Amino acid sequence: MESVLGIETSCDETAAAVVRADLVTLSSVVESSIDQHRDFGGVVPELAGRAHVATIRPVVERALADAGLDPQRPGITGIAVTAGPGLVGSLLVGLSFAKALALAWDLPYVGVNHLEGHLFAPLLESPGLEWPLMTLLVSGGHSMIVYQRGPGEHEVLGETVDDAAGEAYDKVARWLGLGYPGGPVIDRLALEGSAARLPLPRGMLGSGLDLSFSGLKTAVVRATEGRDDLALADVAASFQATLAEQLLRKLRAALSHHDARSVALAGGVAANSALREGVAALAAELGVAAHLPALAMCTDNAAMIAAAGLHRLAHGGASPLTLSARPNWDLREVA
Amino acid sequence: MIALAIETATPACAVALEVDGAVAEEVLDLERRHTEVLAAGVARLLAATGVVPADLDRVVVDRGPGLYTGLRVGIATALGLALATGAGLLPVTSLEVLATAAARAGATGELVALVDGRRGEVFAQRFSLEPVTALDRARVLRPEALAPELAARPALLCGDGARRYRDAFAGAEVLDLAVPPPSAALELARGREPAETVVPLYLREADAVANFTTRTRAT
Ligand SMILES: [Zn+2]
Numbered sequence: 001m002e003s004v005l006g007i008e009t010s011c012d013e014t015a016a017a018v019v020r021a022d023l024v025t026l027s028s029v030v031e032s033s034i035d036q037h038r039d040f041g042g043v044v045p046e047l048a049g050r051a052h053v054a055t056i057r058p059v060v061e062r063a064l065a066d067a068g069l070d071p072q073r074p075g076i077t078g079i080a081v082t083a084g085p086g087l088v089g090s091l092l093v094g095l096s097f098a099k100a101l102a103l104a105w106d107l108p109y110v111g112v113n114h115l116e117g118h119l120f121a122p123l124l125e126s127p128g129l130e131w132p133l134m135t136l137l138v139s140g141g142h143s144m145i146v147y148q149r150g151p152g153e154h155e156v157l158g159e160t161v162d163d164a165a166g167e168a169y170d171k172v173a174r175w176l177g178l179g180y181p182g183g184p185v186i187d188r189l190a191l192e193g194s195a196a197r198l199p200l201p202r203g204m205l206g207s208g209l210d211l212s213f214s215g216l217k218t219a220v221v222r223a224t225e226g227r228d229d230l231a232l233a234d235v236a237a238s239f240q241a242t243l244a245e246q247l248l249r250k251l252r253a254a255l256s257h258h259d260a261r262s263v264a265l266a267g268g269v270a271a272n273s274a275l276r277e278g279v280a281a282l283a284a285e286l287g288v289a290a291h292l293p294a295l296a297m298c299t300d301n302a303a304m305i306a307a308a309g310l311h312r313l314a315h316g317g318a319s320p321l322t323l324s325a326r327p328n329w330d331l332r333e334v335a
Numbered sequence: 336m337i338a339l340a341i342e343t344a345t346p347a348c349a350v351a352l353e354v355d356g357a358v359a360e361e362v363l364d365l366e367r368r369h370t371e372v373l374a375a376g377v378a379r380l381l382a383a384t385g386v387v388p389a390d391l392d393r394v395v396v397d398r399g400p401g402l403y404t405g406l407r408v409g410i411a412t413a414l415g416l417a418l419a420t421g422a423g424l425l426p427v428t429s430l431e432v433l434a435t436a437a438a439r440a441g442a443t444g445e446l447v448a449l450v451d452g453r454r455g456e457v458f459a460q461r462f463s464l465e466p467v468t469a470l471d472r473a474r475v476l477r478p479e480a481l482a483p484e485l486a487a488r489p490a491l492l493c494g495d496g497a498r499r500y501r502d503a504f505a506g507a508e509v510l511d512l513a514v515p516p517p518s519a520a521l522e523l524a525r526g527r528e529p530a531e532t533v534v535p536l537y538l539r540e541a542d543a544v545a546n547f548t549t550r551t552r553a554t
Pocket residue numbers: 114118139267268299300553554
């Protein structure tokens with residue numbers, strides 16, 4: 001059966017995976033350089049690039065070994081690699097490595113859009129998922145609502161006009177002195193707090209189906225500045241509830257205008273407990289199937305890139321060896 | 336013996352292929368398009384020579400110091416080729432490649448190889464050319480800081496750093512040698528044993544503060 005080696009190096013994860021055409025994941029390896037970035041409150045591009053070049057070969061080697069493949073005769077049918085969007089100095093490590101493999105193995109390879117990879121992630125866990133699919137893709141770099149009639153047929157209905165959802169978490173965590181990354185720590189704290197003790201204004205939604213989070217961050221700063229009496233857990237709970245409410249309102253509006261049969265959460269912020277509960281409840285209320293990814297499928301990984309690559313190689317074909325990294329590659333430009 | 340050499344330490348991208356002693360060399364680009372030209376150039380050179388990648392015994396790669404993005408493209412390509420073909424990896428430095436090329440061209444005495452380090456600095460190392468022997472360690476410094484040293488102890492200069500800062504080293508003879516030739520890298524690596532792995536020779540800590548941005552985080 002056809003199978004593809006996926007490679008992902010767009011941000012701080014160096015990842016490789018082998019996925020079969022029936023979307024069975026034969027191996028998936030993810031190494032993160034996140035510990036090197038913690039002190040800086042965000043991913044430092046130069047550190048990420050250095051980590052990728054040091055890690056790419058062992059990660060790919062391990063993914064091949066885990067799938068039982070010989071690196072000199074892997075018996076796969078193609079290679080998929082993230083070509084963008086992302087950090088250019090990181091993207092070009094995976095891209096160059098993938099091209100070298102394609103050249104040496106004489107195999108087709110394809111440059112994949114990272115966001116399209118996220119859109120394929122739900123299929124890896126639920127191959128029988130019913131279309132059309134509405135996906136809320138929320139991460140540290142992106143926040144969007146995407147409608148898909150079938151695999152690869154995506155329509156971006158709305159996206160953030162300022163910060164990404166994960167970025168809002170990081171900024172609020174920094175303001176509250178909670179460290180980086182902000183998502184997990186705020187989520188944990190929020191479980192111990194009460195959103196009702198610190199109501200935040202609700203009037204900072206973007207227009208239509210677009211999203212907006214910078215106003216929410218400002219509201220948290222205003223509501224907490226100089227207030228030593230507030231419990232951090234209550235602030236975390238209130239911020240988290242307000243952010244989830246905004247996302248769910250937009251998702252509800254999107255679902256009311258489109259005939260989706262399934263709804264999926266994708267991206268790093270899909271690990272958020274409030275959002276998971278909210279999406280599950282919304283889907284149950286509207287009678288559509290909810291797909292909530294396993295925690296390992298929320299972070300960047302290469303299985304999702306391989307899955308998107310399988311689709312791209314089957315429809316439209318391979319990339320030339322001259323392909324450039326595309327740090328600002330818009331999902332709408334993926335045809 | 337079939338060996339490929341990859342050169343990406345400066346804005347230029349070049350490759351060389353040695354098949355049983357015969358060497359073909361090609362400069363693919365001069366404008367920082369390493370990502371776009373390298374793999375295609377390697378494929379073309381191999382095809383033109385009738386070599387299939389699986390035949391490669393050795394992959395020689397310039398690990399810098401030099402242009403960080405170029406080094407990453409060159410080293411990632413070399414790592415991928417080595418993994419997929421089983422070829423041995425042979426790292427060389429840009430500065431020793433320059434010195435080897437200068438000696439090959441007939442230069443004698445002492446030479447300071449200079450690679451443009453950007454941000455107003457050069458990567459520098461002094462060599463004696465008969466035979467090519469490093470006299471100090473590769474370092475990064477401002478051209479103005481190197482000038483007094485050169486005045487006290489003259490040397491030939493080469494490399495794109497010498498070309499760019501020619502005025503700072505007034506009086507020194509600058510060889511017409513800006514790009515480290517991959518054919519000289521092949522020559523340099525000839526007697527060496529393959530390495531386990533290769534990482535770029537940065538010579539600088541990541542400038543975390545200057546490069547700091549969270550904007551493009553894409554998890
Ligand atoms: Zn991502």
